[in-house]
Every structure is written in structure tokens, then in C-alpha cells.
Amino acid sequence: MMLSKRLKLTAILCSLLTLIVGLSLIQVHYYQQQIYRQLNYSMKLQISIDSLRSQLWLYQEYTDDQGLSELNIRQAELAKNLSEDIQWGTQQKLIIGNLNRLNTNIRALINTQNSFHSKQVDVSSTLTAERLFKAKYSMVIEEMTEEMFNLHQLSIKQAKQKQQTLLFLVGVVLLILAIMVTAWSFMTLIRFKKGLASLNQGMEALAAGDLKSQINFSDTDELSALAQNFNRMKLSLAQITVKKDELKQEVDSQTRKLIEQQDRLIFLAEHDELTGIYNRRAFIKQIDTAIARDLRGENQAALLFIDLNKFKNINDTLGHCIGDEVIMTIAKRLVNSLRATDIVGRLGGDEFIVWLDMLPEPIDIEHKINQLLTNIKQPIIIGKHTLEVGASIGISVLPEHGLNSRELITAADTAMYQAKADHSIEYCFYAGSYGVSTLATS
Amino acid sequence: MIKVLNMFILAFMLIGIASCDLGTSKSLTASALKDPIKIAVSGTPLSAPFFIAQQQGYFRANGLNVELVRFDSGVKCFDALKNKQVDLATASETVVMFNSFKQTNFSVLASFVESDNDLKLLSLTPQKYQQLDNLAHARIGIVKGSASEFFLDSLLIMYNKTHQPIERIYLPAEQLIPALLNNEVDIISAWEPLSYLLTQKVHAHTNVISSRGLYHLSFNLIELKETRLSITEKLALLKSINDATDYIHTHPDLAQTKISRVLDIDPSQLSYSWNDYSFRLSLSNALFSNIQTQSQWAIDNKLVSEENRVDFRQILDRKLFEKFISLEAGW
Numbered sequence: 001m002m003l004s005k006r007l008k009l010t011a012i013l014c015s016l017l018t019l020i021v022g023l024s025l026i027q028v029h030y031y032q033q034q035i036y037r038q039l040n041y042s043m044k045l046q047i048s049i050d051s052l053r054s055q056l057w058l059y060q061e062y063t064d065d066q067g068l069s070e071l072n073i074r075q076a077e078l079a080k081n082l083s084e085d086i087q088w089g090t091q092q093k094l095i096i097g098n099l100n101r102l103n104t105n106i107r108a109l110i111n112t113q114n115s116f117h118s119k120q121v122d123v124s125s126t127l128t129a130e131r132l133f134k135a136k137y138s139m140v141i142e143e144m145t146e147e148m149f150n151l152h153q154l155s156i157k158q159a160k161q162k163q164q165t166l167l168f169l170v171g172v173v174l175l176i177l178a179i180m181v182t183a184w185s186f187m188t189l190i191r192f193k194k195g196l197a198s199l200n201q202g203m204e205a206l207a208a209g210d211l212k213s214q215i216n217f218s219d220t221d222e223l224s225a226l227a228q229n230f231n232r233m234k235l236s237l238a239q240i241t242v243k244k245d246e247l248k249q250e251v252d253s254q255t256r257k258l259i260e261q262q263d264r265l266i267f268l269a270e271h272d273e274l275t276g277i278y279n280r281r282a283f284i285k286q287i288d289t290a291i292a293r294d295l296r297g298e299n300q301a302a303l304l305f306i307d308l309n310k311f312k313n314i315n316d317t318l319g320h321c322i323g324d325e326v327i328m329t330i331a332k333r334l335v336n337s338l339r340a341t342d343i344v345g346r347l348g349g350d351e352f353i354v355w356l357d358m359l360p361e362p363i364d365i366e367h368k369i370n371q372l373l374t375n376i377k378q379p380i381i382i383g384k385h386t387l388e389v390g391a392s393i394g395i396s397v398l399p400e401h402g403l404n405s406r407e408l409i410t411a412a413d414t415a416m417y418q419a420k421a422d423h424s425i426e427y428c429f430y431a432g433s434y435g436v437s438t439l440a441t442s
Numbered sequence: 443m444i445k446v447l448n449m450f451i452l453a454f455m456l457i458g459i460a461s462c463d464l465g466t467s468k469s470l471t472a473s474a475l476k477d478p479i480k481i482a483v484s485g486t487p488l489s490a491p492f493f494i495a496q497q498q499g500y501f502r503a504n505g506l507n508v509e510l511v512r513f514d515s516g517v518k519c520f521d522a523l524k525n526k527q528v529d530l531a532t533a534s535e536t537v538v539m540f541n542s543f544k545q546t547n548f549s550v551l552a553s554f555v556e557s558d559n560d561l562k563l564l565s566l567t568p569q570k571y572q573q574l575d576n577l578a579h580a581r582i583g584i585v586k587g588s589a590s591e592f593f594l595d596s597l598l599i600m601y602n603k604t605h606q607p608i609e610r611i612y613l614p615a616e617q618l619i620p621a622l623l624n625n626e627v628d629i630i631s632a633w634e635p636l637s638y639l640l641t642q643k644v645h646a647h648t649n650v651i652s653s654r655g656l657y658h659l660s661f662n663l664i665e666l667k668e669t670r671l672s673i674t675e676k677l678a679l680l681k682s683i684n685d686a687t688d689y690i691h692t693h694p695d696l697a698q699t700k701i702s703r704v705l706d707i708d709p710s711q712l713s714y715s716w717n718d719y720s721f722r723l724s725l726s727n728a729l730f731s732n733i734q735t736q737s738q739w740a741i742d743n744k745l746v747s748e749e750n751r752v753d754f755r756q757i758l759d760r761k762l763f764e765k766f767i768s769l770e771a772g773w
Contacts, residue, residue: 091691098720105558105655109600112656115573116602129599135735139658142728143556150722153771 003195003221006188013181020177024170031166034087035159041086042155045099046148048078052106053141059110060134068114075110078103089158095151102144109136195223202230211238272346274324275331280353283345284405287355290343291405294398299358301398302365304427305412306334307420308350308376309390318385325382326389333375353409359397369393369427392420393427401430478509479671479679480528481663482519485512485705486635487712488555488661489532491721493704494697495686503685504678516661523548523664529671530679531664535729536589538662539736542757543746547667549759551676552725552766553660554683559718560659561593562637563650565629566622571650574598577606583627586612587745592736593657594631595743600656619643633659635707638714654718658732665759673762680723680766687721725763730754 052074059067082100113133195217202215214231217224270282278286287303294301308330315323327350334344334352343355354372356365373391380387394416396402401411411430419428483489492510495501501508513519516533520541523531530551538550563571570576574597584591591610598604611627618630619640629650630636640648663683665671671679690697698716702709733754740746 091688094691098722101558101655101720108652108655112600116600126602128604129602131738132596132599132735135731136656139728139731140655142726142731143658143724146722146724146726146728149767156771 001219001221003188003192003223006191006221010181010184010188013177013184017174017177017181020170020173024166024174027166031162035155037086038088038155038159041084042148042152045081045151048074048081049141049144049148052078056106056137056141060130060137068110071110075103075107092151092154095147095154099144099147102140102147105140106137109133109140191219191221192223195221195227199223199227199230202227206234211241275328275346277331277335278343278345280345280347283343283353283355284409286343287405287408290355290357291398291403294358295403301359302356303396303398303408303412304354304356304369304372305394305409305416306352306354307392307416309392311350311389314387314389322382322385326380326387329380330376330389333378334372337372337375353412365395369395373426391426392416394419394430395427396430478507479530479675480509480511482511482513482522482528482531484516484519484532485514487701487705487716488557488719490690490697490701491554491683491686492532493701494689495682497700497704498686498689500682500685504682506675506678506682520664523666526666529665529669532661533664534589535660535662535732536592536736538664538757539733539740540587540746542733542737542752542754543750546752546756548664549667549757550725550729551663551665551759552680552723552763553662553729554687554721554723555661556720557659557715557718558657559654560715561589561631561633561657562653563594563597563629563631564622564637564640564648565650566644566648568648568650571629574601574603574651577603577608579607579609580629581609581611581627583611583613583618583621583630585615585618587740589633589659590631592739595739596657597651597653634715635711638711658728660729660732662729676762677766677769680763684723684770687723690721725758725760730758
């Protein structure tokens with residue numbers, strides 16, 4: 001229930017309480033007035049009857065016109081008092097009726113006495129009559145007194161009953177309403193405190209950076225609406241934060257991809273696409289660095305120019321795929337046969353180039369070349385084919401055959417051609433423009 | 443929330459019921475298993491409070507087991523009490539007065555009804571005797587030594603006609619109307635329901651004078667002084683009669699219907715004199731005065747011996763009645 005509705009209901013209950021208190025007070029006042037009126041009236045009746053009694057006594061003593069007229073006045077007064085309507089109950093009305101009847105009886109007795117005994121004819125009979133009338137009067141007055149007692153008793157009893165009933169009813173109603181108002185107010189207070197506490201807790205959690213937790217609410221009041229909005233706000237905030245993170249991740253991912261692509265491009269630019277070893281340009285760049293270093297350190301190094309034999313035949317007969325496989329196998333074998341400081345590259349086709357860095361003095365590279373040749377010549381199994389290739393190697397030495405890459409490559413290339421030209425040798429050292437310095441037989 | 447409210451309301455209801463229950467106790471006492479209290483009542487509407495109390499269960503509600511024994515008249519009721527056939531009897535003050543000259547072993551507990559118009563002078567030619575004129579040599583039918591004769595004598599005194607030579611013809615009560623109709627008497631002095639029965643036969647005005655208020659009849663509850671009844675039982679009995687009287691006052695029509703059924707009398711007969719009855723419990727000097735006046739009349743007319751006259755205070759049990767009044771008033 002909405003808090004405003006709760007407060008409204010509390011206000012209505014309080015108004016009802018006030019109204020009932022007010023009405024009860026008015027009712028109590030009304031009852032009291034009625035009771036006072038009845039008691040006052042009874043008192044008046046009592047006085048009237050007493051006055052009639054004393055006048056009757058006097059009339060018995062002085063049976064004259066004055067006594068009679070006095071008696072008439074008292075009787076009329078009593079009759080008038082009895083005829084007043086003051087909201088009696090049924091039983092009280094009966095008593096008033098009886099009093100009226102008794103008053104009429106007195107009237108009948110007076111009339112009879114007055115009509116037949118005014119002349120005082122016979123003293124003895126008058127005395128007897130007087131005695132009888134006196135007894136009759138006293139009987140009636142006595143009965144009137146009794147009736148008055150009954151009236152008093154009944155009035156008091158009824159007043160007591162009425163007041164008790166009223167008190168009980170008003171008490172019960174007020175108590176129930178008061179307890180309802182109190183309980184209702186407490187329930188509102190508890191709901192209010194609980195709602196505010198949840199909100200506060202939610203806000204504290206948010207302040208502490210908790211974007212996930214939600215405020216639990218079961219009611220449908222303003223605080224719940226507030227909590228609902230707060231939850232929504234928190235959800236939006238969480239979603240925005242997530243997007244930001246995602247964006248960052250995406251950027252990172254894209255950056256990584258770019259770097260990878262860049263690396264790939266660099267790799268592709270520097271490496272042979274088929275074998276993964278350096279291409280010509282990268283190889284030259286690499287050995288330029290190595291040359292500079294070796295020259296500074298006065299080290300020796302050798303450059304091998306390797307051209308595969310029998311490869312063209314494979315390529316032509318078995319196809320480019322098999323040819324490529326052969327090239328890749330040879331590249332792998334070359335890499336595996338060299339030190340980490342050595343550099344291997346592919347110039348294209350079936351031409352490889354190897355840089356043997358920092359060779360110890362005296363130069364013994366033949367052993368290395370033989371090792372390489374042995375590895376190259378190992379049978380290559382591709383599917384059902386077992387293939388074999390050979391190689392012609394031209395060798396140039398730093399600083400002996402050149403001081404830069406171009407000179408060294410050219411020298412090695414020249415030596416390789418010499419070796420190829422001479423079918424008896426597999427490798428050949430550069431020997432200037434005039435010949436081969438070292439020959440090796442296959 | 444609604445559940446909580448319901449619980450509150452329920453709790454209040456329980457508290458209310460519990461507190462109401464505290465008030466209603468101690469009404470039903472023992473004695474219901476004892477021999478019933480036998481009360482002799484005459485079969486007239488004057489005994490209405492007893493029949494109503496029996497019908498409405500007021501006797502039982504006040505812890506009494508009461509058996510009403512019906513008799514034709516108060517005289518027979520009193521005789522039954524004397525013979526110890528019953529524990530209590532109801533009778534008019536005239537019966538009480540006459541019996542007081544014979545014994546004083548009884549006492550009046552309370553009057554429960556009065557009528558100021560029960561006895562009437564009736565005639566087929568009432569206009570002739572208006573204001574009790576022309577009474578000389580009139581033949582007046584009366585029941586000897588009863589309220590009927592006392593009423594006539596009272597009227598004669600009050601109307602100053604004692605010197606008139608009248609002819610008293612004594613008849614049993616049931617003979618009064620036939621005697622009047624057969625012209626054996628000119629006037630009868632009769633009580634109800636004879637006046638009503640006469641109006642059923644003669645569709646004319648029969649009342650000689652308007653005698654309302656000149657004679658007061660009362661019916662009284664009488665016990666033997668040596669009674670087995672305890673004060674508590676007698677108080678409970680008075681309470682029952684009082685309750686019945688309250689019922690008659692608050693439900694007059696229902697009460698009349700019940701009485702006409704119990705007594706098997708025509709409702710019109712009942713309503714003929716019902717308004718003359720004033721049902722209430724009392725024991726005042728009015729009764730004392732009434733008995734005394736009647737006793738003086740009885741002595742004067744040699745109906746009883748003056749030597750046997752008693753102090754009437756001996757036969758009125760004021761203590762019990764005053765106690766009852768105190769209890770009722772909550773003093």
C-alpha cells in the first residue's frame with residue numbers, strides 16, 4: 001500500500017476516533033441530562049404528593065371550602081406534573097399512569113365526601129364516614145408513595161444500565177479504534193523505516209562500487225517505487241560500465257590484431273612466404289648488421305650460396321606442390337643444421353643463402369658444408385614419393401672475399417656457378433675472377 | 443496486515459465475551475431437585491404474575507421448582523394453605539382479614555396485584571339508582587360476609603346512605619346474576635367477571651355508579667409461619683413474581699394472550715378488566731389500612747367477634763419484603 005494512502009488512512013482513523021469521542025461525549029451529556037431531568041421530575045412529583053398528603057390531612061381536620069380549594073389546587077398541580085412528558089420508558093409510563101389513576105381515585109373520594117357529607121346531618125354516620133375516607137386517603141397516598149419509590153428505583157436502575165451500556169460500548173469502540181490507529185501507525189513506521197533502510201543500504205552498496213546487487217522490495221508504495229527506480233538506475237549504470245569495458249577490450253583486441261597483422265606484414269616482408277626463412281632483402285639486411293659487427297670484432301664469417309640440383313626435374317614431373325614440399329623440407333634441414341647465430345635465407349626458386357657467423361680461426365667450414373650437404377641429400381619422403389636432391393654451394397668469406405653483403409653474395413654466387421659448372425665438385429670457394437680456390441668432390 | 447487486524451478484533455471479542463460472562467453467574471442455585479414448592483392460586487386474571495412466571499420460566503431461572511395448584515377462589519386457596527396442602531397461597535385482603543380472626547399462624551409476604559374497579563353495583567335499571575338515590579326498599583343481592591357486602595356498606599357510608607332502609611338478600615356468588623335477571627333483586631354487588639358476564643347477557647349499561655377508586659381489591663401471597671421454605675427461596679419467589687410483573691408491563695398484549703390461553707377465558711373478557719389491574723409487588727400501610735378498615739366493618743356488622751381482633755402487624759412479613767426491596771435496589 002502507498003505510504004500516502006497509509007498516512008491518509010491513519011488520518012481517517014484518527015478523525016473517526018475524534019468523531020466517536022465527540023459523539024460519545026454528546027451522548028453522555030444527553031443521557032446525563034435525561035437522567036437529571038427524570039430525577040428532578042421525580043423529586044417534583046414527590047413534593048407534589050407530599051403536599052397533597054399534608055393538604056389531605058388538613059382537609060380531614062378542617063373540612064371546609066378553603067381546605068377543599070387548597071386540595072383542588074394541589075391535586076391539579078399533581079395532575080399537571082403527571083401529564084408532563086419527559087421521555088419515560090414503558091414501565092415508567094405505567095407507573096405514571098398508576099399515579100394518575102390514584103390521583104383520580106383521590107378526586108373520586110373527595111367528590112364523594114364533598115357531595116354527601118357537607119351538611120353534617122348525622123354526627124355518628126359522619127364520623128364513620130370520615131374514618132373510612134381517612135383510611136381510603138391514606139391508602140391511596142401510601143400507594144402513591146410506593147409507586148414513587150418504584151419510579152425512583154426504576155429510573156436509577158435504567159440510568160445505571162444506560163450509563164453502563166454506553167460506557168461499555170464507547171469503551172470497546174474507542175479501545176478498538178485506538179489500538180487500530182496505534183497498530184496501523186506502527187506498521188506504517190516499520191514499513192517506512194524498513195524501506196528507507198533498504199534504500200540506504202542500496203545506496204551505500206552503490207557508493208562502494210557494487211553495481212550488481214539490487215534492492216529487494218515486496219510492497220507497492222512510494223519507497224518501493226523509489227527502490228525500483230534506483231534498481232533501474234543501477235542496472236543502467238552497470239550496463240554503461242560493461243559497454244565501456246567491452247569497448248576497451250575491443251580496442252585492445254583490434255590493436256592486438258593490428259600489431260599481429262603488422263608483425264605478420266613485417267614477417268612477410270622479411271621472410272620467404274613458402275619456407276618462413278629470410279628472403280633476400282631481409283637476409284641482406286641481417287648480414288649487413290652481422291658484417292658490421294664481425295668487422296668491428298675482426299671476426300671471420302662465410303656466406304654460402306646454395307643451389308639445389310635435380311629440383312627442376314622434380315618440379316616438372318611431380319608438380320609445384322611436391323616441389324614446394326621439397327623446398328620447405330630443405331629449408332627446415334638447413335635451419336636445423338645451423339647455429340643460432342647463423343642466418344639462412346631463400347633467394348627464390350631452389351636458391352638458398354646461408355651466413356655462417358663468427359667462424360673460429362683457422363677457418364674450417366668444409367666440415368660444416370659437408371654436414372649441410374649430407375642433410376640436404378637425405379631422402380625426402382612425400383606421400384608415396386621418395387625423393388633426393390643435391391646441391392651446388394658457392395662460398396665467400398668475410399673479410400677475404402668482400403667487405404659488404406653485395407660483394408660477398410656476388411662472390412658466393414660466382415663460386416656456386418663454378419661449382420655447378422664443374423660436375424665433379426659440390427662446393428667451391430670464391431677464388432676471385434680467376435678460379436676456384438677450393439674444390440670439393442661429390 | 444489484514445490478518446493482524448483480524449487478530450486484534452478477535453482478541454477484543456474474546457475479552458468482551460469473557461467480561462460479559464463474569465456478570466451472569468450465581469443465578470441458578472440448587473433446590474431444583476427438591477420437592478416442588480406448591481402455590482395455591484385462584485383461576486382468575488389476578489393471578490397473572492404466577493402464570494406468566496411459570497410460562498416464561500422465571501421460577502426455574504431463579505432456581506425454584508414451583509407447582510401451581512389452581513382453586514376457584516381465594517377462600518379455597520387459603521383453606522388449602524391452612525390444611526398444608528400447599529406451601530403458599532394467594533388470596534384477597536378480605537380473606538386475609540376474616541382468617542386473621544381465626545388464626546395468626548400465617549403471614550402476608552406481599553401484594554402482587556391491585557384493582558380499584560373490581561367490585562361494582564349492577565342493576566338492570568341503573569339510571570333509577572344514580573348517585574345511590576331511591577335506595578329505599580331496594581332489594582340488593584350480596585354475598586354474605588364478603589368483599590361484596592363490604593363494598594356495599596362502604597358505598598353506603600361514603601354516599602351517606604346508611605339510614606336508607608334497604609333489603610339485603612344474601613346469595614351465593616353464582617346466584618347473583620340469575621337473581622338479577624329473574625328480578626328477584628334490584629341491584630347486585632358483584633366482583634369481576636360477573637360484571638362482564640352480565641354485559642354479555644344484557645346489552646345495556648348496568649353500572650349503578652362509577653365506583654372506581656372507592657374500593658381497592660388486592661391479591662396477596664400468603665405463607666404459614668411454620669414453613670419449610672427458606673428465606674432465599676422466598677426471596678427468589680418474589681424475584682420471579684417481580685420478573686413476571688416486568689414482563690406483563692413490557693409485553694401487555696403477549697401477557698394477555700398467554701393468560702387467556704392458560705385460564706381458557708375469552709380474550710375480550712380478559713381485556714374488559716385488564717386495565718383495572720395494577721400488577722406490582724408491594725407491602726405497605728395501604729394493605730394494612732385496607733385490612734383494618736375491613737376488619738372494623740366486619741366487627742361492626744357482627745361478622746366477627748371483636749375479642750378475636752388481632753394486631754395486623756403480626757400477619758404482615760415486612761422484613762422479608764424490605765430485604766427483597768433492598769436486594770432489588772442493589773443496596
